[in-house]
Amino acid sequence: MVRRIFMLAVMGFFLGTGLAQADEFTRKDLEKWQKAFMAVVKEGERLFHSPLGSNKVSCDMCHPNAANTHPETYPKFQKQLGRVATLRDMINWCIQNPLEGKPLPLDDPRMIALEAYITWERRGVPLAPGKH
Amino acid sequence: MRHNLSRRKFLKSLGMAALASTAPLKLVEVVYGQKIADKFTFAVISDAHITHIKGTRFVRNFDEGLKKAVFEVSFIDPQPDFVVFGGDLAQLGKKEELEHGLEIMSELSLPVKWVIGEHDFYLDMGEYWQEHVGPLYYSFDHKGVHFVVLNSILTYESWIQKFKDPMERMLNMARLDNPHGSPFMVGKEQIAWLKKDLEKYSPETPIVVLSHSPLYKIFKPWNFWTEDAEEVQAVLKRFKKVTVLHGHVHQILYHQIGNITFMAFMSTAWPWPYPVSYSQLPNAVPRITVFMNRADPFKERDGTGWSYLDIQDGYPTQYYQLWENAPRTVYYDPQLGYPVDRDYQDPARRIPPQEHY
Numbered sequence: 293m294v295r296r297i298f299m300l301a302v303m304g305f306f307l308g309t310g311l312a313q314a315d316e317f318t319r320k321d322l323e324k325w326q327k328a329f330m331a332v333v334k335e336g337e338r339l340f341h342s343p344l345g346s347n348k349v350s351c352d353m354c355h356p357n358a359a360n361t362h363p364e365t366y367p368k369f370q371k372q373l374g375r376v377a378t379l380r381d382m383i384n385w386c387i388q389n390p391l392e393g394k395p396l397p398l399d400d401p402r403m404i405a406l407e408a409y410i411t412w413e414r415r416g417v418p419l420a421p422g423k424h
Numbered sequence: 425m426r427h428n429l430s431r432r433k434f435l436k437s438l439g440m441a442a443l444a445s446t447a448p449l450k451l452v453e454v455v456y457g458q459k460i461a462d463k464f465t466f467a468v469i470s471d472a473h474i475t476h477i478k479g480t481r482f483v484r485n486f487d488e489g490l491k492k493a494v495f496e497v498s499f500i501d502p503q504p505d506f507v508v509f510g511g512d513l514a515q516l517g518k519k520e521e522l523e524h525g526l527e528i529m530s531e532l533s534l535p536v537k538w539v540i541g542e543h544d545f546y547l548d549m550g551e552y553w554q555e556h557v558g559p560l561y562y563s564f565d566h567k568g569v570h571f572v573v574l575n576s577i578l579t580y581e582s583w584i585q586k587f588k589d590p591m592e593r594m595l596n597m598a599r600l601d602n603p604h605g606s607p608f609m610v611g612k613e614q615i616a617w618l619k620k621d622l623e624k625y626s627p628e629t630p631i632v633v634l635s636h637s638p639l640y641k642i643f644k645p646w647n648f649w650t651e652d653a654e655e656v657q658a659v660l661k662r663f664k665k666v667t668v669l670h671g672h673v674h675q676i677l678y679h680q681i682g683n684i685t686f687m688a689f690m691s692t693a694w695p696w697p698y699p700v701s702y703s704q705l706p707n708a709v710p711r712i713t714v715f716m717n718r719a720d721p722f723k724e725r726d727g728t729g730w731s732y733l734d735i736q737d738g739y740p741t742q743y744y745q746l747w748e749n750a751p752r753t754v755y756y757d758p759q760l761g762y763p764v765d766r767d768y769q770d771p772a773r774r775i776p777p778q779e780h781y
Contacts, residue, residue: 341599347483348475348515353694356601356646357704360697360718360780372722386721390485417703 329408336409339402345393351386351406358413365423379407463736464567467500467534469493470510470671470730471691473543474525476518485724486515489692490528493730496745498532504732505566507534510671510689511541511577511636516594522552537564541636541671542577542608542647546597547590550575561614563621569630569735572621574614576635576650576670579606600646600696607644608637609651618659630665630738638670638688640681643699643707648673660684665738667756674728676744678754679710680762686710687742687754687763695719695727698780714768716744716752717777723748 340351340358355361363379370377383406384395396403472490475483497507509529514521522544529536538558540550550560560575579597583606587593596602610618622631633639639656642648650656660666666684674691675698698715699707719727726748734741740763741755753766768774 346477348477349483349485352599352601354721355697357702359699359702362781372720390721390724414703 332405332408333412334409335402336405336407336412339406340409343391344387344402345391347392349391351391354390358410361410361414362423363407363411363414364417364420366421368422368424371424379410383407383410462568463734464569465504465732465734466537467497467504467507467732468510468669468689468730468742469497469507469529469692470689471512471541471674471693472525472528473512473515473691473693474521474528475515476520476524482521482524483515486693487524487528489725489728490525492725492747493692494528494531497534497730497732500732503534505534506537507532508537508634508669509539510634510669511539512543512671512691513541514544516591516598517544517547517552519552522556526556537571537573537634539573539634539636539671540575540577542597543594545575545577547594549584561617567735569632569738570622570625572618572631572633574610574618574633574635574639574656576610576637576639577608578611578614579609579651603645605645605647607649607651608647610635610639610656611652615652615655615659618656622659622663625663627662627664629663630735631660631663631667632735632740633660633666633668635668635670637672638677638686639668639684640679640686642673642677642709643702643705645702645705646696646699648699657681657684667735667740669733669740669742676716676752676754677710677713678763679712685740685756685763687740690729690731690744690746692728692730701780712762712764712769714765714774715778715780716746717749717775718780720748 340355343350351358361379361382366379366382367376369375370382373381380398380403383403384398387393388395469490472493473486474490475486477483497504513525513529538553540553540557540560544550544553554560561573563570563572565571584593587596596604597606599605625631633656635650637650638648639650639653641650641653660668661683664683668684668686669689670686671689671691673688674694674696675688676690677686677688679686695716698709699705700709716727727746729744729746731742731744733743739756739758741753744752744754746752752768754763755766756763768778
């Protein structure tokens, strides 16, 4: 009997703390995660204003504050490619063409940072996938 | 370095294919060039942003934009009276860039009226420009119109002094969206000069002011802005016909404030977005402007070009030559009292690519 109660108590402890760990987070956690995200945005901002290709041209020269990049409209049919493309496809297109550089792997931390900066500068704008 | 390019040499060097490029010729009005005392024409090339990579390498795209504009302006027949260069010949004010840009511009056989831009200035504070190009501000008369060229890209001395070296200062000014940038201004000294320069002219004299930055306030975060614009506008107030023409914004833009008509120049290098497309901050983009088409990045020369202007009875008409789009014509309408686009001013006639968001 004592052994059974002990087992239940142990199970209860693990279940209880398990649930708490999955569902609950503190303001401190939120701040920490936002800080981690903003560090990537900051890195994206740096990359966006750096020559990523071979000719000293940088993204911000055509897109100050990442304006006119329309991240909320992707994926969309990109008429010049004749297919539905993602924002990352278009980031690489710009790196390869105006910047005369090599495309980034789609999961490259630099690609993620660029995407984070571009979308951060467009925060609050409703999603409009497919919009041209 | 300076030499004029003959038509023969032009055709020889560029081949017969060049002859097929007749767009600017066709756009010239029939009456254009006839001896009409109250009308004259000048061409505008602006914001070339020649960029030095290393050694003898320059950014091909921007070289080609400037070369194309120079080539086409050379073929306007009959030739305009002069060419205005609207500033930002260089990207980082480097001697290599200014020299390379001047070399390309030297193919023109027309006199050039130079306006300095911030990209030409903030490396050596205008030293090279004054030695090899011309004064930073000046005025001249042409066929009854008084032209004033201003250096509108000055800024606070405290900002200028805060960098460790000239290139750091240049790079900070070159970044359009720099949160630690500093607003453009004409400055007290130049405003005093302007007052004195205009003293002897009657209010009937048409005045054309050429500046790099717009002499009004559109969007401070990108320096589509001149801090002391109102003071300059006040000096111009007593004149009946005043036109301010400016570069810097790389887009079709026009506005009217009181007696002053404002029009922007295209860039030969790349288009800037309209500030309306930055969703995080308010802007004061003039409502009367019908935007140029959103540029197709896959067409390298889209959203760039040059223009020519007629000044007739002291009023401006600007003919924008857009390399991948139909040309646009913006003129001052004396009945309405503000500038309008000849084809698209009526909202019912606008097209989807003119929507910027």
